[in-house]
Amino acid sequence: MNEFELIARLTRNLPSHPSVIAGPGDDCAVLDLGLPGRYLLFKTDAVVEGVHFLPETPAEKAGHKALARCLSDIAAMAGTPHSAVITLAAPAGYATARLEGFYAGLSETARRYEVAIVGGETTTNPERFLVSVAMVGTAPRDRWVSRTGAKPGDALFVTGELGGSILGKHLDFAPRLAEAQWLAEHFPLHAMIDLSDGLAGDLRHLMQAAGVGAELLARAIPISRAARLLAREPADAHPDRPAKRSPLQAALADGEDFELLFSLPAAEAVRLSDAWRSRFPKERLSCIGRITPEPGLRLRDHRGAVTLEAHGYTHFGDAGTDAGPG
Numbered sequence: 001m002n003e004f005e006l007i008a009r010l011t012r013n014l015p016s017h018p019s020v021i022a023g024p025g026d027d028c029a030v031l032d033l034g035l036p037g038r039y040l041l042f043k044t045d046a047v048v049e050g051v052h053f054l055p056e057t058p059a060e061k062a063g064h065k066a067l068a069r070c071l072s073d074i075a076a077m078a079g080t081p082h083s084a085v086i087t088l089a090a091p092a093g094y095a096t097a098r099l100e101g102f103y104a105g106l107s108e109t110a111r112r113y114e115v116a117i118v119g120g121e122t123t124t125n126p127e128r129f130l131v132s133v134a135m136v137g138t139a140p141r142d143r144w145v146s147r148t149g150a151k152p153g154d155a156l157f158v159t160g161e162l163g164g165s166i167l168g169k170h171l172d173f174a175p176r177l178a179e180a181q182w183l184a185e186h187f188p189l190h191a192m193i194d195l196s197d198g199l200a201g202d203l204r205h206l207m208q209a210a211g212v213g214a215e216l217l218a219r220a221i222p223i224s225r226a227a228r229l230l231a232r233e234p235a236d237a238h239p240d241r242p243a244k245r246s247p248l249q250a251a252l253a254d255g256e257d258f259e260l261l262f263s264l265p266a267a268e269a270v271r272l273s274d275a276w277r278s279r280f281p282k283e284r285l286s287c288i289g290r291i292t293p294e295p296g297l298r299l300r301d302h303r304g305a306v307t308l309e310a311h312g313y314t315h316f317g318d319a320g321t322d323a324g325p326g
């Protein structure tokens with residue numbers, strides 16, 4: 001059973017409440033607790049040493065990542081973060097300096113994004129250091145964005161550059177809060193998600209939530225420098241890293257980009273591209289494809305379109321090694 005099948009099984013029959021606007025299955029829960037003009041967003045996320053960061057990762061960076069992952073999910077709803085509580089579990093005798101470093105990194109990021117740390121819990125875990133962050137935020141009642149609203153004909157956009165986050169971005173990323181709020185304020189977004197499982201994986205989540213398909217243009221996918229660097233290294237250079245793939249394969253499949261993927265009516269695409277360039281001149285925004293009425297995920301290059309299978313990126317071989325500049 002994979003992670004998503006497990007989640008589906010565990011969340012099959014959970015209690016709900018009339019105030020729950022969106023429950024399991026979106027980036028955050030959306031709750032109507034009577035706030036004037038706004039809904040409450042509620043989110044939890046955990047990082048585990050040896051999984052999301054390594055014992056040799058600087059503790060401050062791990063602390064940043066723990067908080068920023070939640071911030072990225074608040075961004076995916078076009079929300080504003082508010083406060084968080086932290087649960088920390090460490091093996092007995094775990095270095096106190098490392099825990100302090102973790103909290104320093106976490107606190108600095110909280111300060112930067114105006115998030116209050118309002119409580120927490122410390123316990124022991126015999127095996128590994130792990131931290132769980134629970135966060136609340138808010139979003140305007142008439143402007144929050146779910147995963148579920150993609151419509152056939154929508155243009156698909158992605159912020160930033162994709163792939164190779166294992167070379168550093170997964171610890172250093174800036175959650176796209178300002179960008180998401182600006183997008184929702186000025187454009188009729190139909191659906192949005194943050195990229196934690198890789199472009200192809202998270203796009204499938206959008207597709208499944210709306211019962212639609214999508215077609216990506218290989219040349220339009222913004223491939224990061226890190227993805228290109230990884231592709232140039234010898235296959236056995238990093239046994240702990242994913243098997244050697246083309247830069248395009250990395251951009252499609254690598255996790256933890258923490259960029260925004262969203263869809264909106266195609267008629268808005270040009271206005272959005274122009275407005276983005278003047279508002280965020282240093283950040284990339286790419287129109288990478290469209291939502292289709294027929295299900296399935298296709299990738300189009302100069303040779304035509306191929307269907308991407310859920311776990312089979314080898315289907316298009318090296319189609320992406322020359323996917324265009326930058």
Ligand SMILES: [Mg+2]
Nearest residue numbers: 027073194196
């Ligand atoms: Mg998410």
